[in-house]
Amino acid sequence: MDFSTILYGADNGVATLTMNRPEALNALTSLMRRELLAAVQEAGRDASVRAVILTGAGRAFCAGQDLKERAPAYEQGATPVLGSTLRDEYNPLVLAMRNLPKPIVGAVNGVAAGAGCSLALACDLRIASSSASFMQAFVKIGLVPDSGSSFFLPHLVGYARAAEMMFLGDGLPADRAEELGLVNRVVPAEELATAAQELAGRLAQLPTVAIGQTKRQLNRGLSGSLEDVLEEEERGQELASQTADHLEGVRAFLEKRPPRFTGK
Numbered sequence: 641m642d643f644s645t646i647l648y649g650a651d652n653g654v655a656t657l658t659m660n661r662p663e664a665l666n667a668l669t670s671l672m673r674r675e676l677l678a679a680v681q682e683a684g685r686d687a688s689v690r691a692v693i694l695t696g697a698g699r700a701f702c703a704g705q706d707l708k709e710r711a712p713a714y715e716q717g718a719t720p721v722l723g724s725t726l727r728d729e730y731n732p733l734v735l736a737m738r739n740l741p742k743p744i745v746g747a748v749n750g751v752a753a754g755a756g757c758s759l760a761l762a763c764d765l766r767i768a769s770s771s772a773s774f775m776q777a778f779v780k781i782g783l784v785p786d787s788g789s790s791f792f793l794p795h796l797v798g799y800a801r802a803a804e805m806m807f808l809g810d811g812l813p814a815d816r817a818e819e820l821g822l823v824n825r826v827v828p829a830e831e832l833a834t835a836a837q838e839l840a841g842r843l844a845q846l847p848t849v850a851i852g853q854t855k856r857q858l859n860r861g862l863s864g865s866l867e868d869v870l871e872e873e874e875r876g877q878e879l880a881s882q883t884a885d886h887l888e889g890v891r892a893f894l895e896k897r898p899p900r901f902t903g904k
């Protein structure tokens with residue numbers, strides 16, 4: 641697909657979405673938010689795509705909202721009302737990522753600040769370069785965390801750590817993020833792309849319907865009751881049990897051979 645602020649490529653079952661405004665540390669403009677949403681939707685539509693990578697071009701993952709986008713208004717002393725941008729652009733993107741029935745690997749290549757940090761947190765798994773950092777930068781410009789950070793961060797690192805990051809706005813280096821469970825793995829910068837492709841490639845070989853449904857169940861588990869989750873698991877198992885991949889998995893076990901999942 642043709643975009644101007646991001647790159648989209650799909651190969652071997654893996655779609656790679658690269659935020660591509662390196663001169664602005666991949667800060668998010670309105671167009672970029674809309675293009676990211678369209679790319680996530682395309683990855684959902686394309687049945688050959690079974691896993692997704694989200695990463696950034698250049699030295700940053702994403703510096704959050706492009707603060708220069710509204711510079712003229714601020715220079716005149718205006719304070720634009722920002723709720724509608726969240727409602728119309730950021731929130732649909734975050735929901736699309738979480739509702740995508742395919743796993744998303746965040747390949748965090750550098751600083752992830754503000755809404756850029758939120759996008760990293762909205763991924764299912766995160767591999768970080770040793771030079772990456774995570775910054776809840778909102779407070780530094782008098783704003784509140786948005787784009788799902790208030791949901792994802794305390795679930796990942798606990799209330800006190802999340803509050804510390806959000807109140808103080810300090811950057812959390814990759815190695816500390818790994819210790820706190822915010823990222824799955826840290827690798828040297830030069831190994832990040834390969835590590836992310838390997839992980840996503842492996843995910844793309846798995847039973848895609850079951851993985852998508854597992855993601856749904858995990859999401860439900862983050863906010864639902866035990867009853868909700870048990871119901872979701874029941875629905876999920878009904879769905880997964882009817883897939884060709886379930887049949888293949890059991891046959892492969894009985895025939896003592898590795899399974900060949902097709903995602904169907």
Ligand code: T3D
Nearest residue numbers: 663664665667703704705706707708722725753754755777
């Ligand atoms: O709709 C709404 O507005 C509500 C939604 C809000 C969501 C949010 O994301 S609010 C938070 C917005 N983001 C920030 O406040 C982070 C701002 N950036 C920084 O604090 C720093 O740039 C970093 C800590 C991320 C990186 O620092 P450093 O020293 O490595 O880089 P730098 O020199 O500051 O930036 C390099 C270039 O990127 C520079 O360009 P220039 O001036 O040399 O041409 C800088 O202006 C540009 N840049 C960095 N961040 C942004 C940006 N340009 C526009 N918007 C940015 N967010």
